[in-house]
Amino acid sequence: MFPDPHFVASNGIRMAVYEEGEGPAVIMLHGFPELAFSWRHQIPALAAAGYRTIAPDMRGYGQTEGPDGVDEYSVSKLIGDLHGLLDALQLERAIFVGHDMGAILLWHMAMLAPERIEKLVILNIPHFPRFHTDPIEIFRRKLGDDFYIVNFQDSDEADRAFAADPVHFFNIMMRKNQITRAQFDQLPAPMKVMSLIKAMQREGSGGEPLLTTEERDYFADAFAKSGFTNPINWYRNWTRNWQALAGVDPIIRIPTLFIGAVDDVVVPLEQIEAMRPLVEDLSIEMLQPCGHWSQQERPEDVNRIILQWL
Numbered sequence: 001m002f003p004d005p006h007f008v009a010s011n012g013i014r015m016a017v018y019e020e021g022e023g024p025a026v027i028m029l030h031g032f033p034e035l036a037f038s039w040r041h042q043i044p045a046l047a048a049a050g051y052r053t054i055a056p057d058m059r060g061y062g063q064t065e066g067p068d069g070v071d072e073y074s075v076s077k078l079i080g081d082l083h084g085l086l087d088a089l090q091l092e093r094a095i096f097v098g099h100d101m102g103a104i105l106l107w108h109m110a111m112l113a114p115e116r117i118e119k120l121v122i123l124n125i126p127h128f129p130r131f132h133t134d135p136i137e138i139f140r141r142k143l144g145d146d147f148y149i150v151n152f153q154d155s156d157e158a159d160r161a162f163a164a165d166p167v168h169f170f171n172i173m174m175r176k177n178q179i180t181r182a183q184f185d186q187l188p189a190p191m192k193v194m195s196l197i198k199a200m201q202r203e204g205s206g207g208e209p210l211l212t213t214e215e216r217d218y219f220a221d222a223f224a225k226s227g228f229t230n231p232i233n234w235y236r237n238w239t240r241n242w243q244a245l246a247g248v249d250p251i252i253r254i255p256t257l258f259i260g261a262v263d264d265v266v267v268p269l270e271q272i273e274a275m276r277p278l279v280e281d282l283s284i285e286m287l288q289p290c291g292h293w294s295q296q297e298r299p300e301d302v303n304r305i306i307l308q309w310l
Contacts, residue, residue: 001044002018002037002040002043003018003019003020003043004018005017005018005036005057005063006019007063008084008085008088008089009084009088010081010084010085010087010088011077011080011081011083011084012084013059013064013065013067013081013084014064014065015056015057015059015064015065015081015084015085015088016036016056016057016062016063016064017036017054017055017056017057017085017089018036018037018039018043018054018055018056018057019052019053019054019055020043020044020047020052020053021043021046021047021048021050021051021052021053022047022050022052023050023051023052024050024051024052024094024095024118025051025052025054025089025091025094025095026046026051026052026053026054026094026095026096026097026310027054027055027056027082027085027086027094027095027096027097028042028043028053028054028055028096028097028098028102029055029056029058029082029096029097029098029099029102029103029105029106030055030057030058030061030099030100030102031098031099031100031101031102031103032100032101032231032232032234032235033162033169033170033173033219033223033228033231034061034099034100034219035057035061035062035218035219035222036055036056036057036062037062037215037218037219037222038099038293038295038296039053039055039097039295041295041296041299041300041302041303042055042097042295042299042302042303042306043055045299045303045307046303046306046307049307051095051310054085054089054094056085058078058081058102059072059073059077059078059081059230060072060073060226060230060231060233060234061222061226061230061231062222062226063222066226066230067230068230069233070233070236070237071237071240072230072233073230073233073234073236073237074237074240074241074244075105075108075112075237075240075241075244076244078105078234079105079108079109079112079113082096082105082109082113082116083113083116086116092116093115093116093117093118094116094117094118095117095118095119095120095121095310096109096117096118096119096120096121097121097122097123097306098120098121098122098123099122099123099124099125099294099295100123100124100125100292101234101235103122103123103124103125104125106120106122107122107125107127107252108241108245110127110252110254110256111245111248111249111250111252112248114252114253114254117254118254119254119255119256119257119310120252120254120255120256120257121256121257121259121306121309122256122257122258122259123258123259123260123294123295123302124259124260124261124264124266124267124292124294125267126258126260126267126271126272126274126275127250127252127275127278127279128271128274128275128278129250129278130242130245130246130248130250131242134239134242135238135239135242136149136150136153136238136239143193144193146193146195146197146198147193147194147195148194148195148196148197149235149238151195151196151197152232152235152236153235153236153238156229157197158196158197158228158232159227159228159229159232161196161197161200162196162200162223162228163223163224163227163228165200166219166220166221166223166224167216167217167220168200169200169220169223170211170216170219170220170223171204171205171209171216172199172200172202172204172205173196173199174209174210174211174216174219174293174296175205175206175207175208175209175210175291176207176208176209176210176290176291176293176297177206177207177208177289177291178205178206178207178291179206179207179263179265180263180289181262181263181265181269184263184265192265194266207291210293210296210297211296250278251278251279251280252278252279252280252282253280253281254281255281256279256281256282256283257282257283257285257305257306257309258272258275258279258282258283258284258285259285259286259287259294259302259305259306260272260284260285260286260287261286261287261288261290261291261292261294261297261298262286262287262288262289262290263288263289263290263291264290264291264292264294265291266292272284272286283309285305285309287301287302
C-alpha cells in the first residue's frame with residue numbers, strides 16, 4: 001500500500017512527502033512525467049530492509065506546490081528544494097536515488113552540493129561533461145524541432161496536448177517491450193526522433209501497458225489537477241542550467257551506483273561507458289530486457305540491486 005503524504009515547508013513551497021520505515025535515510029526523486037508514486041514498489045521494500053525511505057512529489061508535480069514562471073524550475077531552485085527537504089526532516093545528508101529528470105538533478109547536486117549526499121543511486125540517465133555549446137541548439141541541429149525537448153522550448157503546444165487527455169497520454173507514454181535496442185538501431189534516422197506531439201496523435205502504441213488501470217488513473221488524475229506546464233518548465237531551464245555549470249568541476253566523488261536499461265533507447269550505450277572517468281567510485285548494473293521506466297518495469301531487480309549495493 002502506498003503511504004499517505006505528509007507536508008513540509010521546503011524552500012518556500014509546500015512539499016508532499018511519502019515516507020515509510022526507520023533507519024538510514026533514502027530519498028527517491030522521480031522524473032517526468034512521474035510522481036513519488038513511481039517509487040511505490042521501492043518504498044516498502046527499502047523500508048522492510050531497514051531504511052527510512054522518503055519520496056517527495058517534486059516542485060510542480062502532484063500535491064507539491066508549483067509556483068508560476070519558468071525561472072522557478074531552474075536547477076538552483078530544485079537543489080534548494082532538496083536542501084529544504086533535508087532541513088525539514090532534520091537530516092544533514094542522505095542516500096539519494098534518482099530517475100530520469102530526478103537523475104539529472106542529482107548529477108547537478110553531486111557537483112554543486114556534494115556534502116549533502118551520502119551515496120548516489122542513478123537510474124537510466126548517465127553523467128556527461130558539460131557541452132561546449134548550448135545543448136538545446138545541439139538538439140535542434142541534430143534532432144530537429146519535433147524532438148520533444150526542443151518542442152518544449154518553442155511553445156506550450158505540448159502542455160495543451162497532454163492536458164487535453166491525460167489518460168491517453170499515460171497510455172501512450174508508460175509502456176514496456178516497445179522496441180529493443182537492436183530494432184531501434186535499424187531504424188532510419190528520422191524515425192529515431194522522439195516526438196511526443198506525434199505520439200499523442202496515435203490511437204495506440206507498441207508494446208504492452210506498463211501500468212494497471214488503477215495506476216494509470218492515479219497518474220492521470222494527478223496531472224489533470226496540476227497540469228503539465230510546471231513539470232515541462234523543468235526542461236525550459238535546460239539552457240539556464242547549462243550556463244550555471246560553467247567552470248564547475250564535473251568529477252563526481254560520491255560512491256555511485258548506476259542502473260541502466262539496455263532498451264532505453266533515449267540513452268546511447270556509449271554514454272554510459274563514457275562516464276567512467278567522470279565518476280571516481282562507480283558501479284554499473286544493466287537491466288535487459290528493460291526500457292526507460294526501470295523501477296516500475298523491473299521493480300524486484302531494481303530493489304535487489306539497490307539493496308545489495310547499499
